[in-house]
Amino acid sequence: MTTIAVLGNGRVGGSLAAALTRAGHEVTVAGRAPGAAADAARTARIVINATPGAGSLDRLAALRGELRDTILVDVSNATVDGPDGLPADLIHPGSSLAEQLQEALPETRVVKTLNTMLHPVMTAPALLTRAPDAFLSGDDAQAKQTVRELLLDLGWHTEWITDLGGIRTARATEAAVLFVPHVIRSSGFAPFALSIAR
Numbered sequence: 239m240t241t242i243a244v245l246g247n248g249r250v251g252g253s254l255a256a257a258l259t260r261a262g263h264e265v266t267v268a269g270r271a272p273g274a275a276a277d278a279a280r281t282a283r284i285v286i287n288a289t290p291g292a293g294s295l296d297r298l299a300a301l302r303g304e305l306r307d308t309i310l311v312d313v314s315n316a317t318v319d320g321p322d323g324l325p326a327d328l329i330h331p332g333s334s335l336a337e338q339l340q341e342a343l344p345e346t347r348v349v350k351t352l353n354t355m356l357h358p359v360m361t362a363p364a365l366l367t368r369a370p371d372a373f374l375s376g377d378d379a380q381a382k383q384t385v386r387e388l389l390l391d392l393g394w395h396t397e398w399i400t401d402l403g404g405i406r407t408a409r410a411t412e413a414a415v416l417f418v419p420h421v422i423r424s425s426g427f428a429p430f431a432l433s434i435a436r
Contacts, residue, residue, distance in 0.1 A: 239263055240388075243282035245275050245297075250313060250357045251288035254392075257361035261391035279304040284311060284384070291316035291335055299342040306345040309381045311388070312336050312408075313352040313360070315415040324419035328412065336375060336408035347381035349374060350408035351389065353415065355431030361392050363431070370431035374401045375408035400434065 240263050244255045247269040255267045268278035279285050279301050287294055291314035298305065316335040320326035330338055336350035351374050352360045363370050372394050376382045382401060389399055402410070414432055421430060 240284055240384075241282045242266070242284045242286065243268060243275075243278035244286045244288055245278065246286075246288035246290075248288065248290075250360065251286070253357060253361050254286060254288060254313070257392050258388070263391070276301055276304050279308065282308060284309045284388070286311045287314055287339075289314060292318070292329060294335055295338050295342060298339055302343055302345070305343055308346055309378075309384055310339065310343065310346045310348045311352075311385055312339055312348060312350050315353050315412050317415055320419065322419070324422060325415050326419070328416070330409075330412075332409070334405075334409040334412040336412070337405050340377065340405045347376065347378040348405055349376035349378075349381050349385045350405065350411060351375070351385055354411050356418075356427070356429045358429040359431045363392075363394050363398060365429060366431060368433060369395070369398050371433045372399050373407075373411050374399065375403065375405055375411065377404050 242258055242263050242265045244251045244267045247267050255265045259265045266278045268274040285308050289297055294314050316329035317325035318327040336348055340348040351372055372389055374382045386399055
């Protein structure tokens, strides 16, 4: 059992919190109430950023003390939304939200994952007709191993998890969010994820 704080109680945060609770972890969900994120992060070993990516950097940078010595799992994408509410551009072109978080939180081990899929796949990867991929980006090998174990608890198979390397590789997976509006306009909101054919 691991103590986990999920920051963000929308569809992504709610589904991750429920699945991790079912897997036996002690999970706290922090909504928008003042001080809720700080209180949750202060007592957690792992913090999951499921807040809207556009505001994540400012929100989390303010928690530098509470996030010290924790693993921060970033599942968000920082995007500028188009008129239809779907991602139209990246807020950090030539970088990534994960890299910006790691720079702002040097005493926190940031791991990027689960950001290349629609949210239902995060906690139920087997619902797809083909095996999806979950990518890991981060500078700390032990933190990535811990996150890999969380993914297994969420139903991911070992062979579906790909370690891309350091945190800089997150800029590639975050850029993949630009596929999302085109896929949705073409096929609707049916669950999907990126996968690498091997």
